[in-house]
Amino acid sequence: xxxxxxxxxxxxxxxxxxxxxxxxxxxxxxxxxxxxxxxxxxxxxxxxxxxxxxxxxxxxxxxxxxxxxxxxxxxxxxxxxxxxxxxxxxxxxxxxxxxxxxxxxxxxxxxxxxxxxxxxxxxxxxxxxxxxxxxxxxxxxxxxxxxxxxxxxxxxxxxxxxxxxxxxxxxxxxxxxxxxxxxxxxxxxxxxxxxxxxxxxxxxxxxxxxxxxxxxxxxxxxxxxxxxxxxxxxxxxxxxxxxxxxxxxxxxxxxxxxxxxxxxxxxxxxxxxxxxxxxxxxxxxxxxxxxxxxxxxxxxxxxxxxxxxxxxxxxxxxxxxxxx
Ligand code: UT7
Numbered sequence: 001x002x003x004x005x006x007x008x009x010x011x012x013x014x015x016x017x018x019x020x021x022x023x024x025x026x027x028x029x030x031x032x033x034x035x036x037x038x039x040x041x042x043x044x045x046x047x048x049x050x051x052x053x054x055x056x057x058x059x060x061x062x063x064x065x066x067x068x069x070x071x072x073x074x075x076x077x078x079x080x081x082x083x084x085x086x087x088x089x090x091x092x093x094x095x096x097x098x099x100x101x102x103x104x105x106x107x108x109x110x111x112x113x114x115x116x117x118x119x120x121x122x123x124x125x126x127x128x129x130x131x132x133x134x135x136x137x138x139x140x141x142x143x144x145x146x147x148x149x150x151x152x153x154x155x156x157x158x159x160x161x162x163x164x165x166x167x168x169x170x171x172x173x174x175x176x177x178x179x180x181x182x183x184x185x186x187x188x189x190x191x192x193x194x195x196x197x198x199x200x201x202x203x204x205x206x207x208x209x210x211x212x213x214x215x216x217x218x219x220x221x222x223x224x225x226x227x228x229x230x231x232x233x234x235x236x237x238x239x240x241x242x243x244x245x246x247x248x249x250x251x252x253x254x255x256x257x258x259x260x261x262x263x264x265x266x267x268x269x270x271x272x273x274x275x276x277x278x279x280x281x282x283x284x285x286x287x288x289x290x291x292x293x294x295x296x297x298x299x300x301x302x303x304x305x306x307x308x309x310x311x312x313x314x315x316x317x318x319x320x321x322x323x324x
Contacts, residue, residue, distance in 0.1 A: 004123045004166055005174030006322065007068070010061025011162035011292035012054055013044040013279065020155065027151035034155045039255025043158030043280030045143045050084045051161070052093040055139035058163040058288070059094055066165040068133060070098030073165075075134035076105040077122050079114025079284040081192065081313065082140045083107055094137065104131070111190070112251050112312025113180070114138055114284030115162070119308075119320050120178040126168050134166040138284035145192045147211035156253070157212070158280030162288025173303075173323045179234040180318030189218040190313040219315075223253060226317035227261040230309050234319040242267070244305050249294060251310035252276035252286045273299060283312065300324055 019042045020031040034040055046054070055078055063070065078091040091105035110117040115138030122134045139161025146154050166175075193208025227250060235241060248271055250258050255276060262269045273294045282289060287308050294300050304324045311317035 001127045002129060002168040003170070003172060003174045004126045005169040005171070006324070007165045007167045008062045008066035009162065009164045009288065009292040009295050010058045010065060011160065011289040012057035012061065013160040013289065014046045014049055014054065016045050016047050017042050018045045023155055026148055027154060029151045029155060037254075037256070038156060039276055040156065040280050042278045044160055046141050046159045049141070051080050051082050051139050051141045052084045052090045054141065054159065054161040054285075055080070055090055055137045055163065056094055056097045058139060058161045059098060059135055059137055062135065062163040062165050063098065068165055070100040071102060073098070073100040073103050073133050073135050075122060075125060075131040076100060076103050077118040077134065077136050078107045079110065079118040079138045080107055080140055081109050081111050081114065081283060082142055082144055090139065094135070100135070110182075110312070110316045111314055112253065112281070112283045112286060113310040113314070113316040113318050115287045116178070116308060116310045116318040116320055117180055117316070119175065120180055120318065122166055123175050123178065126166060132168050135163060136166055137161060137163040138286070138288045140283045140285045142212070142283055145211050147213070150211070152216055153212050153214050156281045158282050160279065160282040160289050161285040162292050164288060164291070175320060175322055176240070177234050177238050177321040178319065179230055180316070183222075183315045186218070186222060186315040187313075189215040189222070189315065192313075220254070220257065222315055223257045223311045224260045224264070226311040227257060227309055228264045230311070230317050230319040231261070231265060231307055234307060234321045238321060240305055240321065245271070245307055246304040247271065247273055247294065247299065248307045248309060249273045249287060249290050251312065252279060252290055253281045286310070
């Protein structure tokens with residue numbers, strides 16, 4: 001089995017900043033409530049850029065940093081729940097944009113855990129020798145599916161994306177282990193409908209809920225449990241324990257969820273990288289954006305042991321253990 005390492009990262013956020021104050025002009029809410037319950041102060045909202053455009057900008061930064069050309073990439077996986085189209089996939093659009101003529105390209109959807117799942121799929125395919133250089137992206141334009149009249153959800157989400165270049169490696173560094181699990185029984189707690197089944201042969205049409213609808217308290221419960229269990233699970237059967245971990249990069253959904261996990265695991269909060277204050281929850285974009293920002297801030301050094309951990313719609317959760 002080949003070892004697989006993250007060669008580079010990149011991220012892109014739309015420039016348009018929407019503050020809590022701005023949102024309080026749309027729905028009955030206020031900055032104090034949002035900051036106290038979530039830790040979020042602002043988020044970036046697209047002024048027309050779709051997911052492929054966001055993903056493309058993040059991907060190009062990662063490719064430049066890796067000094068890898070599009071034609072050298074043989075696998076592209078994009079994690080998103082807000083693709084531009086049903087087809088072509090965002091991954092195929094990226095393939096065209098970067099000239100990755102030799103690549104297999106496809107999207108996956110595991111909502112906010114998408115990037116973790118995409119890393120796991122990419123790494124597994126590379127480990128068995130099928131691919132050598134991959135581009136793994138998590139990107140969203142959640143503002144397309146946010147119900148801007150629902151104060152319990154529209155305060156949470158933002159647009160953006162992040163990417164990384166994966167490479168097979170001879171050394172022991174790289175992705176050490178990954179863990180994932182899903183719980184479809186709880187799917188109804190966080191939904192966003194696609195198109196309705198509508199054709200000339202239907203007698204009774206059933207309309208789906210088109211925008212994000214969430215039972216916040218139920219998702220919160222799942223999030224706190226799954227964050228801690230995913231961190232513990234990814235360390236199982238490895239030579240590492242929680243004490244060896246230098247940095248945890250969690251899905252950026254709510255500061256209270258991260259604080260709860262830190263307390264439960266008996267870790268100081270500064271062991272967790274947090275950027276939700278001015279990014280908000282960007283679903284599949286969240287973890288790669290945080291990974292990129294931590295890298296740019298010099299918080300990631302060679303040899304560090306890092307855990308990426310996420311949870312979200314599906315419901316889904318998972319984690320990745322990396323030796324940088
Ligand atoms: O990526 C994964 C997806 N999602 C998550 O991780 C979200 C997980 N859940 C959460 O983060 C939290 O549940 C929320 C931030 C969504 C909500 O916080 P909460 O502390 O669970 O609040 P709540 O839903 O229990 O609502 C408390 C009160 C309610 O009023 P009453 O019924 O007590 O009078 C809400 O109507 O706060 C009210 N409320 C608001 N008030 C001002 C709900 N949203 C707002 C708002 N501004 N934006």
